[in-house]
């Protein structure tokens with residue numbers, strides 16, 4: 681039953697994210713005017729605005745002018761519901777679930793604005809950095825390796841301070857290492873360097889995740905980007921001047937890390953004999 685409720689909330693949040701994805705990159709209000717067809721401008725009736733169901737019933741077309749509705753809408757709704765369900769499975773009903781669910785919503789939003797518009801709005805990453813810092817007072821952030829360094833110097837901050845330091849270190853790791861990996865990616869895609877939006881995205885991920893998970897995210901995101909971009913780049917000339925949405929790859933990696941990253945890092949540290 682709990683899963684049904686989380687799933688329905690996911691669809692509803694996904695529906696709201698669709699509005700944000702369509703409007704935020706254009707600096708339009710997300711409240712008014714109400715949803716309308718982009719072609720005939722007819723307002724969407726409430727019963728035509730039910731997530732997934734309406735798209736299926738309308739056959740993916742506007743009821744008034746029969747214009748095709750982008751399949752991105754139901755995809756975003758499904759992805760949001762799926763990720764929130766995975767967060768709930770991983771963290772059950774806890775402050776950590778609220779934190780990671782909120783993080784997932786922001787990341788899904790940015791995955792799609794970067795993919796569709798090559799935009800990572802500062803309004804979203806700014807909100808993310810502030811709320812991630814606030815969450816670090818409630819849900820402990822992984823403070824390795826900064827905590828090891830402090831302990832080495834004989835400094836033992838309290839649990840809350842530890843968490844806040846972990847968030848700051850994560851932001852530093854995300855922003856700092858990003859230039860290095862960004863440089864490698866730049867050589868692969870031969871287009872202009874990284875946007876400030878990508879840096880803001882990794883600052884935000886760092887504040888939520890702490891340093892280890894942030895580094896894992898950058899590694900997974902770069903790997904995923906290379907895995908998809910390199911073969912396409914070599915196979916056809918069509919993608920020669922294509923600006924790959926690095927933020928989209930990083931976002932997907934961030935969601936994977938937030939769900940299974942701690943287990944992966946723990947397994948790696950055991951295997952390498954560090955802990």
Ligand SMILES: [Zn+2]
Pocket residue numbers: 717718719720721722742743744745746747
């Ligand atoms: Zn229409």
